[in-house]
Amino acid sequence: MTIEPINNWARKIRKKQIEKEKSKQINQPISSWKDEILINGETFDSLTIILRTKGCRWAKKGGCSMCGYFHDATPSVDQKNIINQFNEVLNNYEFEDEFYVKIFTSGSFLDNKEISKKTRNKIIHKLNQRQNFRGLSIETRPEFVERKKLSNIREKINELIIGIGLESASDEIREECINKGFSFDEYKSSLLTSLENDVEVKTYLLLKPPFLSEKDSIKDSIKSAKKASKLGSSKISINPCNIQRGTIVEELYEQNEYSPPWLWSLIRVLRQTTKLDTDIITDPVAAGKERGIHNCQRCDERILKKIKKFTKTQEPRELEVDYCGCKEEWKKILEKENRSHNITTSINCV
Numbered sequence: 001m002t003i004e005p006i007n008n009w010a011r012k013i014r015k016k017q018i019e020k021e022k023s024k025q026i027n028q029p030i031s032s033w034k035d036e037i038l039i040n041g042e043t044f045d046s047l048t049i050i051l052r053t054k055g056c057r058w059a060k061k062g063g064c065s066m067c068g069y070f071h072d073a074t075p076s077v078d079q080k081n082i083i084n085q086f087n088e089v090l091n092n093y094e095f096e097d098e099f100y101v102k103i104f105t106s107g108s109f110l111d112n113k114e115i116s117k118k119t120r121n122k123i124i125h126k127l128n129q130r131q132n133f134r135g136l137s138i139e140t141r142p143e144f145v146e147r148k149k150l151s152n153i154r155e156k157i158n159e160l161i162i163g164i165g166l167e168s169a170s171d172e173i174r175e176e177c178i179n180k181g182f183s184f185d186e187y188k189s190s191l192l193t194s195l196e197n198d199v200e201v202k203t204y205l206l207l208k209p210p211f212l213s214e215k216d217s218i219k220d221s222i223k224s225a226k227k228a229s230k231l232g233s234s235k236i237s238i239n240p241c242n243i244q245r246g247t248i249v250e251e252l253y254e255q256n257e258y259s260p261p262w263l264w265s266l267i268r269v270l271r272q273t274t275k276l277d278t279d280i281i282t283d284p285v286a287a288g289k290e291r292g293i294h295n296c297q298r299c300d301e302r303i304l305k306k307i308k309k310f311t312k313t314q315e316p317r318e319l320e321v322d323y324c325g326c327k328e329e330w331k332k333i334l335e336k337e338n339r340s341h342n343i344t345t346s347i348n349c350v
């Protein structure tokens, strides 16, 4: 037998196996855990639930260059399965004090095709039955933020926080480097609609998208944070890019054309944004690892500890980190980029 038919056969078996596994899991959320949330300078207990859904609509069209969430998408999940997942998690956690719930879907909580209005209402009803439940935090693309949807949720829930992945305030960077598929104006309009409905907005910014130099990405994140804060985003989360499976970022990384950002870059962004009238937070994925934000192995851990403390306390002094020799290497990279930046164009996007 030649290799190709064997490959086809093996692929078919693997596909069947994956589908079988996924169908077993449709009543199980992707993940859930207890953590904390910072609200107006105060830390509360929170429950994070990642629901398994059909996945992000934009990802099906191609999606964002760094996003590997499509691995979590399960086409066979229906609304009943989502309710089962939610109930299973909520019944397993107890909270003595006031608590928040963060629901993520690897897509958009406000997309009716992902989570129907009926399902949203059932989830909210269930949450309201829990003593000490204080507020809900969700994520969505801006096109699904509608006045009516928000007022419907706000009638039942006291505090609602919506997370929107703006990534960059520059339309050029968002489109050409990230392939985000919406404009700054669309973000702005969803933010204003949220504020009109007394809904808080948390804005996610991507530190170091592909096709952008380290130095330009630092500048872009600082500029974007200032713009989002000025509009009224009460929280800004700086998300350093990491290398997820099956993404454009991974392909570039494998061709030595992309490397994750340095922790020194994150420290610089945080330092330059502490004066904003907004909580600046960060919870880097794969931090200190090769595929995530890192410096040298000697200083990663202690810098990450400081960053974690800063996120919790918002105290700028937590960003005063001890010197490490690798800072010189980082500085050299920025200087080198600066020289080529002067010769070429303002943005290194394709």
Ligand code: SF4
Pocket: 056, 057, 058, 059, 063, 064, 067, 068, 069, 106, 107, 141, 165, 180
């Ligand atoms: S980053 Fe968000 S909008 Fe982009 S593909 Fe992933 S889930 Fe969809």
Ligand SMILES: [Zn+2]
Pocket: 295, 296, 297, 298, 299, 300, 324, 325, 326, 327
């Ligand atoms: Zn170091």
